[in-house]
Amino acid sequence: xxxxxxxxxxxxxxxxxxxxxxxxxxxxxxxxxxxxxxxxxxxxxxxxxxxxxxxxxxxxxxxxxxxxxxxxxxxxxxxxxxxxxxxxxxxxxxxxxxxxxxxxxxxxxxxxxxxxxxxxxxxxxxxxxxxxxxxxxxxxxxxxxxxxxxxxxxxxxxxxxxxxxxxxxxxxxxxxxxxxxxxxxxxxxxxxxxxxxxxxxxxxxxxxxxxxxxxxxxxxxxxxxxxxxxxxxxxxxxxxxxxxxxxxxxxxxxxxxx
Amino acid sequence: xxxxxxxxxxxxxxxxxxxxxxxxxxxxxxxxxxxxxxxxxxxxxxxxxxxxxxxxxxxxxxxxxxxxxxxxxxxxxxxxxxxxxxxxxxxxxxxxxxxxxxxxxxxxxxxxxxxxxxxxxxxxxxxxxxxxxxxxxxxxxxxxxxxxxxxxxxxxxxxxxxxxxxxxxxxxxxxxxxxxxxxxxxxxxxxxxxxxxxxxxxxxxxxxxxxxxxxx
Numbered sequence: 001x002x003x004x005x006x007x008x009x010x011x012x013x014x015x016x017x018x019x020x021x022x023x024x025x026x027x028x029x030x031x032x033x034x035x036x037x038x039x040x041x042x043x044x045x046x047x048x049x050x051x052x053x054x055x056x057x058x059x060x061x062x063x064x065x066x067x068x069x070x071x072x073x074x075x076x077x078x079x080x081x082x083x084x085x086x087x088x089x090x091x092x093x094x095x096x097x098x099x100x101x102x103x104x105x106x107x108x109x110x111x112x113x114x115x116x117x118x119x120x121x122x123x124x125x126x127x128x129x130x131x132x133x134x135x136x137x138x139x140x141x142x143x144x145x146x147x148x149x150x151x152x153x154x155x156x157x158x159x160x161x162x163x164x165x166x167x168x169x170x171x172x173x174x175x176x177x178x179x180x181x182x183x184x185x186x187x188x189x190x191x192x193x194x195x196x197x198x199x200x201x202x203x204x205x206x207x208x209x210x211x212x213x214x215x216x217x218x219x220x221x222x223x224x225x226x227x228x229x230x231x232x233x234x235x236x237x238x239x240x241x242x243x244x245x246x247x248x249x250x251x252x253x254x255x256x257x258x
Numbered sequence: 259x260x261x262x263x264x265x266x267x268x269x270x271x272x273x274x275x276x277x278x279x280x281x282x283x284x285x286x287x288x289x290x291x292x293x294x295x296x297x298x299x300x301x302x303x304x305x306x307x308x309x310x311x312x313x314x315x316x317x318x319x320x321x322x323x324x325x326x327x328x329x330x331x332x333x334x335x336x337x338x339x340x341x342x343x344x345x346x347x348x349x350x351x352x353x354x355x356x357x358x359x360x361x362x363x364x365x366x367x368x369x370x371x372x373x374x375x376x377x378x379x380x381x382x383x384x385x386x387x388x389x390x391x392x393x394x395x396x397x398x399x400x401x402x403x404x405x406x407x408x409x410x411x412x413x414x415x416x417x418x419x420x421x422x423x424x425x426x427x428x429x430x431x432x433x434x435x436x437x438x439x440x441x442x443x444x445x446x447x448x449x450x451x452x453x454x455x456x457x458x459x460x461x462x463x464x465x466x467x468x469x470x471x472x473x474x
Contacts (some may be wrong), residue, residue: 055377082385089383099378103396113382116392158378165382 004030006066006200007052007169013060014047014224021047022058023224029169032198036205036215036232040247044224045204046096049173052202053091054084065090065168089117092162096174098154100146100161106133107142110160117165125164132160136190152183156190163194170194170201177206208251212236220244263439267448270435274428275452281348281417281427282456286410288353293360301368302390312361319358325419327351332423348420348427352413359409367402368394400471407464411457418453428452 007029014022022044029035037045050056052063054071057078063070070087071079079087100109110129114120120128133139136156138149146154155175162170172191176184188210195201195214205211211218211232218235220228220243228241239245296312299305319327332347342350371394379389421430432449436442 053381055381081380082387085380085383085385087383088381091381093378093381095374095378097374099372099374101375101378101393101397103400112392113384116388117383161378161382 006031006033007202008064008067009048009052009061010063011061012048012051012058012063014044014051014056014058021224022051025061025221025224025226027219027226027229029200029202032200033217034195034199034201034203034215035217035219036203036211037219037221038205038208038211038247039221039227040250043221045221046173047224048221049171049202049204052169052171053088053093055093085117089113089165090168092165092167092170094155094158094162094170094172094175096177098146098151098158098178100154100157102145102147104146105142106138106144106146106149106157109146109157110164113161113164128164129160132163133157135163135193136160137186150183151179152186155179155187159187159190159194168200170199172201172203172205174204174206176210206251208236208248220247222247263441263444266435266439267445270431271428271448271452274426274431275456277345277425277427277430278414278417278456281345281352281420281425282410282414282460284349285352285356285417286413288349289356289360289409289413290406292353292357293362293364296357296361297364297368298390298395300365301394302386316358316361319355324352324355324416325422327355328419328423344420344423344425347423348417348425351423352416352420355416356409356413360406363402363405363409364398367400367405368398370401371397403464403468403471407461407468410460410464414457414460415453 005028009028010026012022012025013020025044025048027035037048039045047056051058052070054063057071062072065087068087071084073079073083100106101112104112107126107129110132111122111125114125114128115122130139130142133142136159138153138156138160141149141153141157146157149157159175175191176187179187184207188207191201191203191210192214203211203215215232217229218232219226220235220239220241222243228235228239228244235244236248239248296315300309300312328347328351331351332342332344335342335347375393375397376389379393380386384392417427418429420427421433424430428449432445436445439445
């Protein structure tokens, strides 16, 4: 393991009965690096992302964060969810459908993790939540209930909630796919700002232009495997495999861009 | 005799209504505790054995008439040497029957909360129990509340059954009065009114709680 390696994903595999959804997926992520997973729907990119924090436990392979095996005990046995909780706390996750908690205010949504997982006092946690909401440009919505926010605003709250974990790694699972087109920009802007801070992230996205701009590296997945990978610009500008060429052609290299 | 009757009715009804309220409150507490605990345990553990045990409990108590079950507790256990007072038998009996009803209400309440809610809770590093307690439970209870309200109203009415095991609730007292006075229409009509007041009060409290939770 190189000194600056943050995440190692080795030979990840996942099957549902006879169906193989991930096969031999391996990649590393350095500190501060940003990787985008792209590919057609059903290619396994979301499953791969969800396997990293074991929301979708892989059936094979090894995941390490700072050299520590995630989801497995030293003897290789699966950990229980309870044992895994401290590991998951290190990894922030942003979901396609936000999954904010509707019975808690925006501020409470963000403050819950620091309070209940990291044992911060209520006032400290709520102050931190206020700061983070400011960071996603929603300080004025802190006392609202999530349902009263637009999709784009909800997703930004979800990002603040993930940041409240002070995570070593951020995972984004198609963060803009559930949004109306006019709300995509505000979420991408926030993610770009986080990228500019040098946060390590793995992004599953359909926004190719965005991936090109934000990601250092792109992994193209198809049929549960990584078909092609490399620096963002070269992967997108000089695709090698026919499948990637076809995929990019089908997207017309488009997407809302500046 | 007829001059004293209104006073007698009021006295007997007041004492009876008090017992009815006590039995309702006691049985409700037992039923909610059993229902919530079992429902939480099934959602949290996914244990086959527990599911089966709960299924048996629910099916047994749902398919045995309440009166039979109360007799079994009160007379049946007594014949085995375990004598319960009629109040204890009433509260425990209706509570156990109620647990079989509320466990399904709570369970469907908890299950109605989208998986994404607990996934988000798990992903921030909450343990499964904490995720349940902080995220699923409060939302699930809100979902369950209307049905729990209906159950509570039904329970008020069902407490009339415990007259049969000599718990001195309102129906029991009414029957005593009828035996003494033969004023069936007046007395049972008044009983009906008292039940209407009690069920109305329960319904009112429940909708108040519901509205309180909604404005949150």
